[in-house]
Amino acid sequence: MGQFERFKEARRAAQQAALGRWIERTEQREQNKQQVAAAGIGAADSPQRNARFQLREATLAQARELRAIGRLPIGIERKIGPTLDIVSFPENETARKAGRPVARVVLLGGDGTQAEGIATAFLASPQLLMTNHHVFPSRSAAHGTGANFLFERSERGIETGVTFEIDPDAFYVADEALDVALVAVKPRSVDGHSLSEYGSITLIEATSKILIGQPVNIIQHPEGGPKQYAVAHNRLVDILAAGFLHYETDTLEGSSGSPAFSKSWELVALHHASIPEYRDGRVVAVDGGFWEEGMPDDKVHWIANEGTRISAIVKFLAGLQLDNLAQQEMLGDLLKTTTDPVDDLLSLQGATAAPPPNVIASDSFTRLGVSTMAPNQFTFSGPVNIHVYAASQAAPVSSVQQVATDAQKLIAVEAPIRFDRDYQNREGYDPTFLDADNPDLQVPAPNVVSERLDEILTDRKGKPLVLKYHHFELAMNERRRLQMWSAANVDYAPERKHKGDRKSFGSDKWVPDPRIPAAAQIFDSEFYKPAGNIDRGHIVRREDNAWGDDETEIEFANSDTFHWTNCTPQHEAFNQSNPARNDAAYRGMKGLWGDFENYVQKGLGDEDTKACILAGPVLDKRDPSADFGAGAIQYPLNFWKVVVVAPQIDGMRVLRAYGFLLSQADVVERFGIEVFQPGRFRQHQVSLQRLTELTGVSFDDALHAADPLKGSGERIDIVDGSEIRGVRRKLRNGKESLGRANATPQEWPRQQDGSKLVASKTAKAAAPK
Structure with missing residues (x-):
């Protein structure tokens, strides 16, 4: 033939x-x-696809206006190509x-x-x-x-x-x-x-x-x-x-x-x-x-x-990782051009590429609340604040000039963060990290209960696959295409941290892990980008992992947290320890996902800078889902974290394991993921036993023994890190306390409404009970 x-x-x-x-x-x-x-x-089509489509069309129309007056950056112009004609x-x-x-x-x-x-x-x-x-x-x-x-x-x-x-x-x-x-x-x-x-x-x-x-x-x-x-x-x-x-x-x-x-x-x-x-x-x-x-x-x-x-x-x-370096570079050059140029255009205006919460137009489609035709004028309100006019009518000079002025500020595209190409020699998580010479201070990585093993991505021998990175490792839930658990070694010592700011690493870039199928990972275009105002949330935090003995180790450890295997949808006020840095609307708020270990670390004292952090999303079969054109994807409402440290107590170093459960269910239910706005998060300290019941992730007996809430069915509602039970803190008289673990109920802090911060079996559940 x-x-x-x-x-x-x-x-x-x-x-x-x-x-x-x-x-x-x-x-x-x-x-x-x-x-x-x-x-x-x-x-x-879904409301999300309609909103995103209209945003793209309107932004591309404005790009044509900028080109007409010679103000469109040449890199963006080449990328958009014939669409501009x-x-x-x-x-x-x-x-x-x-x-x-x-x-x-x-x-x-x-x-x-x-x-x-x-x-x-x-x-x-x-x-x-x-x-x-x-x-x-x-x-x-x-x-x-x-x-x-x-x-x-x-x-x-x-x-x-x-x-x-x-x-x-x-x-x-x-x-x-x-x-x-x-x-x-x-x-x-x-x-x-x-x-x-x-x-x-x-x-x-x-x-x-x-x-x-x-x-x-x-x-x-x-x-x-x-x-x-x-x-x-x-x-x-x-x-x-x-x-x-x-x-x-x-x-x-x-x-x-x-x-x-x-x-x-x-x-x-x-x-x-x-x-x-x-x-x-x-x-x-x-x-x-x-x-x-x-x-x-x-x-x-x-x-x-x-x-x-x-x-x-x-x-x-x-998702490809080619052995031939020259071929990998050719592929990399192609992939650099695949990001949406509309995002580049919106960044010139200080806007987000997420679908707008409201699209006000002359002809509205009542089912969606957005126009399905091509009106002459769009006004996007909410976090996106731009006015776009179709090319068929003259746009107000002030609008075009303002964007043209912004375009002039565009500088050469910053080089993206650099990844270690050698996936064979990543050391992963070290259970002896807190003290290699003391077996009593070992912190084994989590496991998965037998009832949920069939959900886990496995290796060629059918065993759960553990993906190793610099300073951490994780296991993937293949059904949900999200991380099941991660285990990370963290060192807060200033001398082991990066000397420059975050931008000196290069621009953030999320990448797939080439060791596992692309179908086992959720990509930007499938959920994170069209879903709206949510973070591509690190489970292993970038700032926790970016440490090392030299700049190369720190750089590669920082980059490793930007694999899609380490990403879940998280609200920015939940994900970031100081969200007000990026949005004044969050002034006065603390992102508790990042705040817990910050507070626990303060209790260690200057002589100790290490912690082991186990974390992951709560992957519940009842989680809601959304479809942005790539099939329905379930997204988690709750997250768990275990912070393990070895403080000095009465002259001896002992393990302490603090389990936390955080929920953004109230916010999702009220606003939806397309208009994800700051709101009240529920946060709790819970026993490790309770976390296993909720997550299907099991912990070593040594960690259960180190849990201040061991054997307790309580779910301690907390407002900030100071309310974590069992954390050592200094009192006004100079003495030390282990927080609420040694306090009487009458001494427990109160909420703003005066009610005590105790676990309530009748409280409205935003997190799983």
């Missing part, structure tokens, strides 16, 4: 898989169509620019032979070409092929274009499930043209670039022929959580590896399969009869297309 025949067979297999998904989604797809028909574009009737010129990086994949022949086209591909970076896995299922399959650019019709006829040899030895990665392949292309063609002349199509990870019911434009080389544009009768009809889009078309069969764009010419999918009409278990032909094996594909009655979502592809690529 020749290469062309193998490609045709592989394409047919991809089409069969796509047909299966199409049939499975029939009921949901028809529901989507009915909603769009009844209430308009956006009716079949939208005018009243943009199809021809804008489509031409969008299509320039699109190439015909050809089989290279010898001298005197004409190259045979087999598929479509496009440049996703200046060096790398993207197409389908079924086009290049292996590195060897890409040998002897080329990328033929500008093979298209013109006034002179069909232009032969320029062909560059594909170079899979320089770079090749692929994924069969997503049907994507990425290969290198040689930088110069045979006749001396430079690959850089053709530009590239940016892979932007944002999930809200298109709404159900809007058109999907496809630039393709159908059947290996000249470039063609499908820009009509091709609406999006379904978004699949598995990472695919379904869109209708009655134009041409889509060509494998084609880029699929939104109406604004933003890349939304990699086209990979056409879906035939299916009747009575057989494929329907264009003449109304049935297609038979051996008939050409153009005799099939194609009714829809399936494409792989760009957000799913970016997630896959971000």
